[in-house]
Amino acid sequence: MGVLDRDLLLAVVKEARRAPSARNQQPARWRLRDDVVELLEDPARRLPACDPSGRDHRLALGAAWEGTRIALSTRGLRFDDEVLAAVPDEEGVVACGRVVDGGMRDLFADVVMQRATWRGPLLPVPSHVLGDVAADLEPLGAVLVQNPAIIEEAARVVDDATATHLLRPSAIEELVTWLRLSRDHPSWDRDGLNAEMLNLSPFAARLQSLALRRGPLSQLHRARLAHHVVGEAAQVRSASGLIAVLAPVDEIEIVTGARLYRVWLTVTSAGLHACPMSALTADESVCAAFRGALGLPSSWRLVHLWRLGRAPRAVPLSPRLPAEELVS
């Protein structure tokens, strides 16, 4: 009898599935072969229009793998002989590891079930807390940016970068498939971005869902609508800092994604909230401008920029697919 069976893997996945993913698309699936856990991608959950390079997809897979490691640690288990791949193999496997007894409970095990994206305005963070967070982020390859000029520049460009990204018809169509603006949506509590997660009032959500249902809308109208859903300048201006998630240029994204999750759990441990702004680094010229402003050496990539601050109230957890659907 091995150290892991399907019931135990299901319990592990219930925690590992809390890892973040772009649009809450939840691309990770798990499979048990004897004592080897495999992480597979669900290719149907790629975001070909909004994430054509697959960067955010692979980052999410890396985060899910890290989530698996953390969940195993709470049961006195750990990976041995781990293999992480740059891209999924022909069966979709991106990571595998033999599970053995031993290892310490992960430092972040207690905050996994508390981490949540907060997209609304942020309250200021005392400078001593920011100092502690900056020190904790450094070994994880992330930098806390407190320069007001860089924060203002992010606020100035974020909505245009998002709109440029979304004005492509395929991108807007794809975004719409992940929006759940009414509780009646069959996937409201399964995946995607629901109105509650987007911090939309019931009235704003109702208006937008009516507009989206109003037959064939012009792309421009839909883009404006989406722009309204994702307009973020004011929220960026309310941030106490930006987190720049960095990676060595030769690091595979699964590994970066695992580290990205630890960056986020560091933020949660400090009682703070973050929100990634993928559009700022998906656009090459915008990303290059921030790279320059941060003075990054050419051996490092700027993976993501997040806004950081304190949420004004408790943030509800976003939905996840049932663990039984994620394990084969």
Ligand SMILES: Cc1cc2nc3c(=O)[nH]c(=O)nc-3n(C[C@H](O)[C@H](O)[C@H](O)COP(=O)(O)O)c2cc1C
């Ligand atoms: C790679 C990646 C990219 C993301 N990009 C964005 C983004 O551009 N804007 C945003 O509001 N949230 C972004 N998120 C946050 C996800 O939408 C969020 O993690 C997901 O909806 C699940 O919600 P949770 O973080 O509250 O669990 C991103 C998350 C990941 C992992």
